[in-house]
Amino acid sequence: MARPLVADIDLDALRHNYALARELAGESQALAVIKADAYGHGAVACARALESLPQGKRPPAFAVACLEEAETLRRGGIESPVVLLEGIFEADELSRVEALGLWVAVHSEWQVQALLAYRPAEPIPVWLKVDSGMHRLGFSPEHAPAVWERLAAATEQVAGLQLMSHFATADAVNSSYFSRQLACMQALSRRLGAALCLSNSPATLAWPDSHGAWVRPGVMLYGSDPLEQPSEVSRRLRPVMTLRSEIIAVRDLAVGEPVGYAGRWRAPRPSRIAVVACGYGDGYDRHAVDGTPVLVAGQRTGLAGKVSMDMLTVDITDIPEADIGTEVVLWGRSRHGAVLSVDEVARYCDTISYTLLTGILPRVPRCYSRLD
Template identity: 75%
Template structure:
């Protein structure tokens, strides 16, 4: 019998979430962000599920784009970080990719290159995130240089990234938006600004394109959920089983260091899942799980291959009982990956992308 841990991927839920993103901005097009192996969900499988809906995909690097092309994906693919060395331009051209340009060396490499057909370029502007991108005043000159080089670049866009679109305080977000809109107006340029939280809650930032990412996978990126984000459906269910049960007397400890001790006579279930599978070792006592669709709590430190949960209030739970670490249980009850992340003092992105290769992915829906 195989180890019972698996990640069930609901491709119909993925499609639902994409449509939700698309419908928030009917005047925009939504590029589906698939970087980091589709946030841990499987790059090619997710692209195939969205191929008839999404007009384009976005990834972080050339290797991810190559994986999509090798998987038969013909749709446009955006390289969000552009190239990492000038030699990659040959592959960008051969694969028919779109690319971000965020630095002077990328700009010079592209202007020096002689492609058989021009490369679609999205100029990355640092409107306040202070990671990648040209300062707004510099971006204007970059735009004009690329516009004057039609043999190298075509279909120019401006893009930027928000630092605080998920926050309730919108002051800094408003400043970033204003900078980008002013620049776009001067240049007559199409804009791509909105990430997942801005897609869900900041319609003033919706441009020619939006870039929904984590919301596609059912995670609510907002600091305070809104009626739209509450409609997101979980795509990944990390599912396992109870593999052993222990009866503990008052005062008996569980796990490494004895962090959790029984305050009453307790039943402890051992679950086949641990940090060697990507479950966060920092999960605190009390982190929720679903056992046969009912809530239970983590009891003790997460081990490499196992974790332990308190089954005392679930007398029917036993060896073989379904355990959902996040996602949707067989009875329809759901446990948000966002809630689990809060108990781990992290974010859903790290949990989803952290599920390791030894956990098999099983895909459902989107036939």
Template identity: 75%
Template sequence: MARPLIAEIDLEALRHNYRLAADLAPASQSMAVLKADAYGHGAVACARALQGRAPAFAVACLEEAEALRQDGITTPILLLEGIFEPAELERVEALDLWLVVHSDWQLEALLAYRPKRAIPTWIKVDSGMHRLGFPPARAAEVWSRLTEAPAHACDLHLMSHFATADAVNTAYFRRQSSLLQELAERLGAPTCLANSPATLARPESHGAWNRPGVMLYGSDPLEVANAASRRLAPVMTLRSAIIAVRELPAGEPVGYGGRWHTPRPSRIGVVACGYGDGYDRHAVDGTPMLVAGRRAALVGKVSMDMLTVDLTDLPDADIGSEVILWGRASNGAVLSVDEVARHCDTISYTLLTGVLPRVPRRYHGGLSGTDPH
């Protein structure tokens, strides 16, 4: 019998979340972000599930785009970080990719390259995130140079990234948004500005294109959920089982370092999942999970291959009982990956992308079997 830990990927939930993103912005096209192996869900499987629905995909780098093309994905793909060296432009052209240009050396490399067909190009402006992008004061110059080079670049768009679209305090978002809207109007430029939180909560930022990312996988990126984000469905369920049960008297330490002690006579379940699988070792005592569809709490430190859960108030739970680390239980109960992340002092992105390769992916809702990689 195989180890019971699996990452179950619900592709119908992925499509549901994509439809929600598209419905929230009916005047925009919604580009599905598949970077970091589709946030840990399997980029090829997710691309297949969305191909024919999403008009374009976005990835971080050329290698991620090549993997999709090699598996037969023909949908347009945008390179969010552009090229990392000029020599990559040949592959960009060969794979028929769309290109982000965010710095002078990339601009000069594109203008020096001689493509057979002009490359669709997206100019990134640093409106306040202060990672990538041209300063707003230089955007018109860059736009002009590419407009005047139709043999090199075509289908120009203006893009940027919001730093605080998820926040309740909208002051900084409004500052970025105002700057970008004024710039786009001055240049007559179609925009791609809205990430997941802006797609969900900032309709004024919706442009010709939006870039929903983590929301596609069922995670709510907002500081405070709204009516739209409450409609998100979990795509990944990290599922395991109880593999042993210990009956302990009060006062006994559990796990490395004895961080947690039994406050009463207790039943402690051992779960086949640990930090060697990508479950966060920073999870504190009380981190929730679902055992046989009912909430239970992590107790003791997470080990490499196992963790421990308090079953004292779940007398029917025993060896073989289903354990949901996050996602949807067999009885329909849901434990949000966002809630688990808060107990680990992190965000859902790190949990989802951190599930390691030894955890088998199992797909349903459009693609059966194991991970197609």
């Protein structure tokens, strides 16, 4: 019998979440961001599920971080346009960009020079990245117009020129900094007559004034709520990944008996402890504290003791029916119908859902199915 830990991927939930993004986008087009192996869900499988939607409901393009991720999609048979959000890392990558039919972001002068020196058979769609306040990648708003004019004039190399930027505080309930970034980009768009792509997941969910010509939902596609405070809209998201395992052993402990490395957790009463096949060697966060929620037979209980490499332990004292083989859900949807949000688990680990989802390691099988 195989080790019981699996990551169930509900592709219907993925399609539902993308449909919500399209609904919120209104007249804007919605990229589907599937970088980092679709946030740990499997980029090719997720792209196929979205690309198979009916015409008019499927993504007009996907977005990834780098050429290698785009090549994986093309090898997997994905034919839709793919945007390289970080552009090229070396000038000689442009030949692969052209061969694969990719769209490319430019955020640095050397990338502009490499592109203008290249001679493609057909112009390459380009997205000019502006640093409106995130202070990572992009040209300053003052410098961007001159770069835009150079790219717009290079009709042999450049097609479909767009403006893009990234919000630093779109998840906040109230943010003057968000408003400042938005005003900067809207002014630049008016000046240049340029189409805008600004809205990440939280802006797609909560800031319709920012949607522009394109939105680019990412983590929301996978059912994680990126907002500082959940909204009526964000509560409509459905979890795509369920990290599911089983109890593999049960221990009865007397009051005061310790569990796990360093004996961090001690039984406050006569206790039943379940050993679960899942650990940090699978990508479950080692920083999870005692009481981090899990679902056992669809009922909430908590972690008891430090996470080990291949196992973790939970308190099942109040779940008498739990025994070897009982389902344990680390996050996602239980077969009993209960749901445990990955966002809630992340808070107990002092992190965000992105790190949990992208951290699930290859030894955990991904099972693609519709969950009943």
